[in-house]
Amino acid sequence: MVCEEVLNIIRERRKELMEKERGDGDLLSRMLLVTDKNGKFMNEKEISNNIVGLLVASYETTSTAVTVVLKYLAELPHIYTQVFKEQMEIAKSKGPNELLTWEDIQKMKFSWNVACEALRLSPPAQGAFREAITDFTYAGFSIPKGWKTFWTVHTTHTNPQYFPEPEKFDPSRFDGSGPAPYTYVPFGGGPRMCPGKEYARLEVLVFMHNVVRNFKLEKAIPNEKIVFHASPVPMKASTLMTNKYLKASLLDRLRGVTSHMP
Numbered sequence: 458m459v460c461e462e463v464l465n466i467i468r469e470r471r472k473e474l475m476e477k478e479r480g481d482g483d484l485l486s487r488m489l490l491v492t493d494k495n496g497k498f499m500n501e502k503e504i505s506n507n508i509v510g511l512l513v514a515s516y517e518t519t520s521t522a523v524t525v526v527l528k529y530l531a532e533l534p535h536i537y538t539q540v541f542k543e544q545m546e547i548a549k550s551k552g553p554n555e556l557l558t559w560e561d562i563q564k565m566k567f568s569w570n571v572a573c574e575a576l577r578l579s580p581p582a583q584g585a586f587r588e589a590i591t592d593f594t595y596a597g598f599s600i601p602k603g604w605k606t607f608w609t610v611h612t613t614h615t616n617p618q619y620f621p622e623p624e625k626f627d628p629s630r631f632d633g634s635g636p637a638p639y640t641y642v643p644f645g646g647g648p649r650m651c652p653g654k655e656y657a658r659l660e661v662l663v664f665m666h667n668v669v670r671n672f673k674l675e676k677a678i679p680n681e682k683i684v685f686h687a688s689p690v691p692m693k694a695s696t697l698m699t700n701k702y703l704k705a706s707l708l709d710r711l712r713g714v715t716s717h718m719p
């Protein structure tokens with residue numbers, strides 16, 4: 458159904474481009490107009506696969522990221538207070554309806570450390586496949602050239618050699634230059650590293666800014682377990698329904714009433 462809908466959008470856009478009703482300023486238009494070195498265009502199916510791939514890669518990962526950030530903010534009031542302080546300093550420097558700027562985002566250092574620590578302990582993506590390009594031995598196992606291997610995020614993030622007391626929530630791990638290369642990999646690493654990382658950072662920080670400025674957080678289900686359905690999700694709620702997870706838990710700062718996420 459999604460693929461069918463995407464194909465309809467692609468056909469519509471192709472028509473608009475041919476009739477010059479639209480510029481080539483967005484990704485879909487670029488995909489329709491770009492050619493390979495032999496001048497061949499991508500067909501509809503290839504474009505549709507790319508768009509669906511992008512939706513899958515970007516949607517639930519980011520929604521999980523904001524869910525786990527909120528979980529830790531609700532569980533750790535001392536962390537919430539520091540994030541609140543940082544975000545209020547930024548908010549106070551702005552006019553009533555003035556939007557956040559790129560410079561404001563760069564000031565959100567502690568908030569991003571908190572998000573990074575949340576992504577360390579509850580990474581939205583569990584890993585990815587790589588093909589061995591040479592024979593090698595790892596931890597006593599011989600891996601022949603050509604084998605597919607799966608690198609895992611969570612075990613990498615809880616290696617005590619790089620993250621002392623790995624279960625402790627400690628945003629200061631990301632101070633200065635942060636963890637050693639390839640020890641912290643929520644967005645992967647190397648040439649296939651997540652291309653949406655900076656966009657995701659922006660989304661998470663803008664979300665944190667708007668939530669902590671307006672609401673205090675309380676968990677609706679205090680001991681709710683996190684289960685892994687590809688991404689970590691609160692057992693009785695869903696990453697796609699953050700409002701349910703936080704039901705009755707956002708205490709409106711200004712009016713002092715309990716509220717729901719929009």
Ligand code: HEM
Pocket residue numbers: 510511514515516518519522580581582584585586642643644645646647648649650651652653654656657
């Ligand atoms: C917190 C949010 C996100 C997390 C944790 C995340 C994580 C990841 C990880 C672990 C990979 C595999 C990287 C590797 O193999 O080394 C990946 C790939 C990818 N991500 Fe993300 N991602 C996030 C958000 C996004 C967003 C917002 C977009 C697009 C706007 C996106 C687009 C992609 C794409 C297209 C790939 C495949 C790249 C390739 O194979 O060359 N991701 N992501």
